[in-house]
Amino acid sequence: MSRTALVERLLAAPSGAVVCVVAPPGYGKTTLLAQWAQRKGHRVGWVTVDSHDNDPAVLLTYLAVALDRVAPIDLEVFKVLASPATHISPTVVSRLAAAMSAMTEPVDLVLDHVEQLHNRQCLDALEQLVAQLPGQSQLALASRSRPRLPLARLRSQGRLTEVAAADLAMDPSEARALLEGAEVRLAEEHAAELHRRTEGWPAGLYLAALALRTAGTALDTPDAGIAFAGDDRFIVDYLDSELLSRLPAGQVSFLTRTAVLDRMCGPLCDAVLHTTGSAKMLESLARSNLLLVPLDRRRGWYRYHHLFRDLLRAELERREPELVPELHRRAAAWCEANGLEETAIDHAQAAGDADQVARLVLTAMQPVWASGRVDTVLRWMEWFEREQLMERYPAVAVHGALIFALLGRATRAEQWAAAAERASPKGRLPDGSTMESYLAYLRAILCRDGVAEMRRDARGALDGLSPLSPYRATMVHTEALSFLLDGDPAPADAGFARAYDAAAQAGAPPLAAVVLAERGIIAADRDDWAEAAALAERSLEIIRGGEYDAYWTSSLVYAWAARAAVHRGDLVAAREHLARSAGLRPLLTHALPVVSVQALLEQARAYIALGDPDGAHAVLQQANDIFQQRPNLGVLRAQADELRTQLATMRRTGLGASSLTTAELRLLPLLPSYLTFREIGERLYLSPNTIKSQTISIYRKLGVSSRSEAVHHAQRLGLLGR
Numbered sequence: 001m002s003r004t005a006l007v008e009r010l011l012a013a014p015s016g017a018v019v020c021v022v023a024p025p026g027y028g029k030t031t032l033l034a035q036w037a038q039r040k041g042h043r044v045g046w047v048t049v050d051s052h053d054n055d056p057a058v059l060l061t062y063l064a065v066a067l068d069r070v071a072p073i074d075l076e077v078f079k080v081l082a083s084p085a086t087h088i089s090p091t092v093v094s095r096l097a098a099a100m101s102a103m104t105e106p107v108d109l110v111l112d113h114v115e116q117l118h119n120r121q122c123l124d125a126l127e128q129l130v131a132q133l134p135g136q137s138q139l140a141l142a143s144r145s146r147p148r149l150p151l152a153r154l155r156s157q158g159r160l161t162e163v164a165a166a167d168l169a170m171d172p173s174e175a176r177a178l179l180e181g182a183e184v185r186l187a188e189e190h191a192a193e194l195h196r197r198t199e200g201w202p203a204g205l206y207l208a209a210l211a212l213r214t215a216g217t218a219l220d221t222p223d224a225g226i227a228f229a230g231d232d233r234f235i236v237d238y239l240d241s242e243l244l245s246r247l248p249a250g251q252v253s254f255l256t257r258t259a260v261l262d263r264m265c266g267p268l269c270d271a272v273l274h275t276t277g278s279a280k281m282l283e284s285l286a287r288s289n290l291l292l293v294p295l296d297r298r299r300g301w302y303r304y305h306h307l308f309r310d311l312l313r314a315e316l317e318r319r320e321p322e323l324v325p326e327l328h329r330r331a332a333a334w335c336e337a338n339g340l341e342e343t344a345i346d347h348a349q350a351a352g353d354a355d356q357v358a359r360l361v362l363t364a365m366q367p368v369w370a371s372g373r374v375d376t377v378l379r380w381m382e383w384f385e386r387e388q389l390m391e392r393y394p395a396v397a398v399h400g401a402l403i404f405a406l407l408g409r410a411t412r413a414e415q416w417a418a419a420a421e422r423a424s425p426k427g428r429l430p431d432g433s434t435m436e437s438y439l440a441y442l443r444a445i446l447c448r449d450g451v452a453e454m455r456r457d458a459r460g461a462l463d464g465l466s467p468l469s470p471y472r473a474t475m476v477h478t479e480a481l482s483f484l485l486d487g488d489p490a491p492a493d494a495g496f497a498r499a500y501d502a503a504a505q506a507g508a509p510p511l512a513a514v515v516l517a518e519r520g521i522i523a524a525d526r527d528d529w530a531e532a533a534a535l536a537e538r539s540l541e542i543i544r545g546g547e548y549d550a551y552w553t554s555s556l557v558y559a560w561a562a563r564a565a566v567h568r569g570d571l572v573a574a575r576e577h578l579a580r581s582a583g584l585r586p587l588l589t590h591a592l593p594v595v596s597v598q599a600l601l602e603q604a605r606a607y608i609a610l611g612d613p614d615g616a617h618a619v620l621q622q623a624n625d626i627f628q629q630r631p632n633l634g635v636l637r638a639q640a641d642e643l644r645t646q647l648a649t650m651r652r653t654g655l656g657a658s659s660l661t662t663a664e665l666r667l668l669p670l671l672p673s674y675l676t677f678r679e680i681g682e683r684l685y686l687s688p689n690t691i692k693s694q695t696i697s698i699y700r701k702l703g704v705s706s707r708s709e710a711v712h713h714a715q716r717l718g719l720l721g722r
Contacts, residue, residue, distance in 0.1 A: 003032050003174075006167060010036045010140070013161040015106070018130055018154055019140040020147065023165035025307035026203020029142040032168065033110050036140065040108055043070050048112045050262065052342070054119035055375035057081055063109065063129075064096060070107045073099035079547045082372050090672035091720060093125050097132035106136040113306065114143035119375055120683060123148050124673055130154070131674045150674075169200030178202065182209035203307055244315065254281055256319060259312035260327045260350070262343070263295060263303045271334035272327050325351045332356055342368070342376075349383055357383070358393040362430055365399055366470055377403060381416075390416065394423035398438045402445070405591035406552050410629075413591040417442055429466070437464025441471055444478045447593050450632035454594075455482035473502035473511055480518070481594055485634025489522045496522070513542040514553040514595065517560040521602070529567055536564040540577075555584035556595055559602035566609040578606050579718035582615070582658065585622060586666040590629035597623050597636045604643045607658060613650035615658025620644055622662055657717050659701055667694050668719060672711045 010019055010032075019036075021029045037044040045066030053059045061081045067073050077095050100107055117123055127149050133139055141147055154160035170178065175195040179186060186194065198204035244252045258269050258278075266279025282302050286292045291308035295301040304312065316324060328351035335344035336356070341364045348356040361380045369377050381400045384390055390397045397420035404413035420442060427435045437460065443449075444457035458479040465472050480495025496519045503512035520535035539557045548554050558581035565574035581603055588596035600623040607615035623640050627633065660668070670680045677691040684691070699705060702713045714720040 003028065003035060003168075006032055006163060007035050007039055010161060010163070011039060013138060014158070015138065016133055016135040017138055017159045017161050018133070018149075019138060019161045019163070020149075020151065021140070021142045021163040021168075022144075022146055023163075023168050024144060025310065026201060027165050027168040028202045029168070030112050031202075032163070033112065033140050033142055037108075037110055043105055044108045044110060045070050046110045046112070049114055049116045051116050052346075052376070054117060054122055054379070055373050056119065056121040056125050057372040057374065058376065059117070059122045060092060060096060060125060063111075064099075066109065067096070067099060067107060071103045071105075074102075082547070090125075090128055090669065091715075093128045094132060094672065097129060097134065100137050101134040106134075106138075108138045108140065110140045110142070112142045114141045114147050115145045121375065124675060124683075127675075128673050168202070170195070170202055170205065171200065175200060175205055178205050179209050182206065184209040184212050251281070251285075254278070255285075256312050256316040257323070257327055259304065259309050259316055260324065260347075261303075261331060262346075263301055265301045267338075268331065268334050272330045274330070329353055336360060345380065354387065354389055354392070358389075358396050359430055362395055362399070369403070374407070390419035391423045394420040394425075394435060395429050395438050397423065398442045401442055401591075405445070405589070406587070408552070408587035408589050408591075410589035410591040413589075417446060431468050432466040433469050434464035437461045441465070441475060444475060445592060447630060447633065451482050451485045451634045454485075455479055458482065470506045470508060473499060473506045473508055476502045477511060477515055477518075478594075482634075484518070484522070485594065485636060487635045489525060493519060493522045509542050509546045510548050510551045510553045513539040513548065513557050516542070517557045518598075520560055520564065521598075524563070524567075529564075533564050533568060536561045549580065550584070552584065552587045552592065553595060555581045555588060556599040556602060557581075558584075559599045559606060562606040563602055563609070566606055571610065574606060574610060576718050578603060578610070578615075579657070582619075582660070583665065583668075583719045585619070585662050588622065588626075590626045593626050593630040593633060594636070597626055597633055597640075600626075601636065601639055601643065604640075604647075608643065608646055608650070611650075612656065612658050613647055613652045614654060614656050616643065616647050616650075617652060618659050618661060620647065655701055655703075657702055657714070657719060660698065660719075664694050664698050664701075665719075667691065668698060668710075668714055671695070671698075671707055671714075672720065 013019055019033075021032060023029055037046065045063070047059075047062045047066050049059070053062065061078070064073060064077050064081060068078075074095065077092070077099055080092055080095070100109075111126075114126075117126070126147075130139060130149055141149075151160060151162075155162075172192055172195050175198075176186075176188075176191050179191060179194075194205065194208060198208065244255070247255075254269070254273065257273055258264055261268065261272065264278075264282065266277075266282060269278030269282065270276055279300075282292065283299065286294060286299065286302065291305035292302050293305060295303060303309070328347045332344045332347035332351060332353065335341070335347060341360050345357055345360045345364065348360060357380075361384075365377055365380070381396075381403065384393065384396055384400070390400070397416050401413045401416035401420060404410075404416060420439060425436045425439055429435065429438065440457045440460040444454050444461055447454045458475045461475045462472060462479070465475065476495065477499035480492050480499055483489075483492035483495060496515050500512055500515045500519075503509075503515060516535045516539035520532045520539070523529070523532040523535060540561050543549060543551075543554050543557055558577045562574045562577035562581060565571070565577060581599060585600075588599055590596070600619045603619045604616040604623075607613070607619065620640060620643060623636075627637060627640070631637070666684065667680065670683065673680075675683070676688075677695065678688045680686075681688045681691045686694075695707070695710075698710055702710050704710045704713050711720065
C-alpha cells in the first residue's frame with residue numbers, strides 16, 4: 001500500500017534533517033520509511049533495533065555495517081568497536097559521523113524500532129550522532145514512543161520533520177485500496193463504516209481484511225463484530241473472536257506458541273512445539289501474508305510482524321500461561337545445541353532456568369567481553385543480581401567481581417567478591433576447574449592480605465584451574481608479581497617469561513603486553529636499557545595492533561613506555577605515552593591494586609623526569625588512596641615514599657593537564673558529548689553543581705575557557721581519542 005503523499009513530504013525534508021516517525025503499533029511506520037528509502041535510492045543504510053542492541057558496541061557496529069554496505073568506511077572504526085575497551089567514548093561516534101561526511105555521495109540512515117533502546121550510552125551515542133549528522137545526510141527514526149532525543153532543539157533549528165499517528169492514519173480512499181490489495185471487496189458504504197470504526201488504523205484495517213477473507217463468506221457487508229478504536233488495546237479480543245477463531249486449531253496453536261520466539265526456523269519451531277513439519281507451516285503462513293516476515297533470501301528464518309507477535313503473545317498468556325516457561329526451556333535447549341548461546345541465555349532467563357543461564361553465561365562471558373560488548377555482559381550480571389542469585393552461583397560472582405574491577409568500579413567489585421566468598425567453595429566449573437580455584441583466583445587479584453597470601457592464592461588457583469582455563473595465564477603473572485613485590489627480581493623475571501608464553505597461548509594480548517612491560521621495568525632496574533627499550537616497543541606493538549588503548553592494563557604499558565622514551569631523550573613520545581596512560585587513571589583502583597599502583601608509580605617517575613611535579617603529585621595521591629585500602633603491597637609502598645621525597649624538592653603550581661584528578665579524568669570523556677551538566681551528573685551519580693565545579697577546574701588546568709576548547713586541547717594532548 002503506497003503512502004505517496006507522506007513519502008513526498010519526507011523527501012522534501014532538508015539535508016541534515018532528522019525524520020522522526022512516532023506512532024503506536026500498527027500504523028505503518030516501517031512501511032513508510034521503506035517506501036521513502038526506496039525513493040531515495042540505494043544509498044540508504046537500515047538498522048532494525050531489537051532489545052539485544054542495548055549495548056553501544058553492538059548498536060554502533062550495526063550502524064557502521066549499514067553504512068559500510070552503502071560505501072566502504074574506515075576500517076579503524078570497526079577495530080575500535082571490536083576492541084575489549086571498557087566503554088565506547090564519544091570519539092567513536094565522531095569517527096562514525098566523519099565516515100559519513102567523507103563519503104563522495106550523501107548517505108542516509110534509518111533506525112527502526114528505536115523504542116527498543118533504553119541503554120543510556122546507546123541513547124547518548126544516538127544523540128551525538130544526530131548532533132554531528134553531516135549536512136548532506138539524513139537520519140530517519142521510527143519509534144512507538146517519543147525518542148529520548150533533543151527534538152525541541154532540532155525543531156527550533158529547522159532540522160526536524162515529524163510524522164505522527166494522525167498523519168499515518170489512512171483516509172477512506174487509502175482504506176479501500178488496502179482492502180482491495182488484501183482481496184477484500186466491500187460496498188462503498190461498508191468500507192466507509194469499517195474505516196470509521198478503525199479510525200483509519202492500518203493494522204486494524206488489515207486484520208479486519210484478513211478476518212473477512214478467512215471467513216470465506218460473502219464480503220459485501222462488514223462483520224458486525226469489528227469494533228476497533230484506532231488503538232491496539234481492543235485488538236486482542238478481536239484477534240481471538242474474529243481472526244484466530246476462523247483458523248484451524250493446529251494453526252492457531254502454532255501461531256501462539258511460536259510467538260515466544262524473536263525469530264524462528266523450521267527445526268527450532270519443531271523443537272519448541274514437539275512436532276514436525278514446521279518449515280512447511282512457516283512457508284504457508286508467509287504465502288498467506290499472515291504478518292510473517294522472511295529474514296533471509298532462502299526463507300529459512302522468519303519473524304512475526306512486531307504488532308502481530310505482541311498480540312499472539314498476549315493470546316498465549318490468556319490461553320496457556322502455564323506452558324510459556326516450558327516453551328522457553330525447549331527454545332533454550334535447541335539454541336544451546338545449535339551454537340546460539342546468547343539467544344539460549346535469553347530463553348533460559350525467560351524460563352527461569354538459572355542453572356542453564358549460569359552455565360551458558362560462564363561459557364559466553366569471556367568471548368563476548370573480548371569482543372567489546374561490555375554492556376551485554378553487564379546485562380547478564382544484572383539478571384543474577386536482580387534475581388538474587390549471586391551467592392548461588394559463585395563462579396558467576398567471581399566473574400562479576402572481575403568485570404566491575406576492570407571497569408574501575410571498585411565498590412561493585414567488592415560486593416560481588418563478597419557474594420562469591422559467602423558461597424560454598426565446592427563443585428566444578430564447565431571447563432573442569434574447581435570452585436575453590438576460582439575463589440583463590442579472586443583473592444589473588446584482590447590482594448587483600450599481603451604479598452605472601454597473594455602468592456599462595458595464585459599457586460592454589462593454578463592447582464585447580466583447568467589446563468584450558470584462560471585465567472591460568474593471569475595467575476602465572478600474579479605469582480611472578482609476588483616475587484617482584486618482595487624485591488626479588490630474578491624469580492619474578494623468570495615467572496613473567498612463563499606468563500608471557502601462557503598469555504600468548506591463551507589468546508590474551510593485553511596481558512601479554514603488560515607482562516612485557518613488567519619485564520622492561522626489571523631490565524631497567526638492572527640498567528639494561530637496550531633490553532628495556534626493546535620490551536617497551538614490543539608491548540606497544542601489541543596494544544596498537546589490537547586497539548587495546550582503553551584497556552585497564554594499557555595504563556602500565558603506556559606509563560612504562562613513557563619512562564623508556566624519557567631515557568632515550570624522546571620527550572615528545574614520552575608525553576604522548578604518558579597522556580594515554582593518565583587517561584586510564586579512573587580504571588586504576590584498589591580492586592586490582594598491584595598493577596594499578598605500578599602504573600601510577602611509573603607515571604610519577606615519568607612526570608618527575610619531565611619536570612612536572614603537579615602530575616607526579618596527582619598520581620601519587622591516587623596511589624596513596626589505594627594504599628589506604630591495600631596497605632600490604634610489598635616494595636611498592638617504599639617506592640612511593642621515595643618518589644614523594646624527590647617530589648618535595650620540586651616546586652608545584654597546581655596547574656596543567658597532568659594535575660587533573662581522577663574525578664576530573666572520569667568526567668573528561670563525557671565533555672565531547674552533547675550532554676548537559678545535569679545529564680552528565682546523572683551518568684556519574686553526581687550533582688550538576690559538582691559537575692560544573694569539576695568542569696571549571698578542568699578548564700583552568702587545561703588553560704581554556706570553553707567546553708569545545710577543552711575537548712580540542714585534551715585530544716591534542718592524547719587524553720582523549722581523536
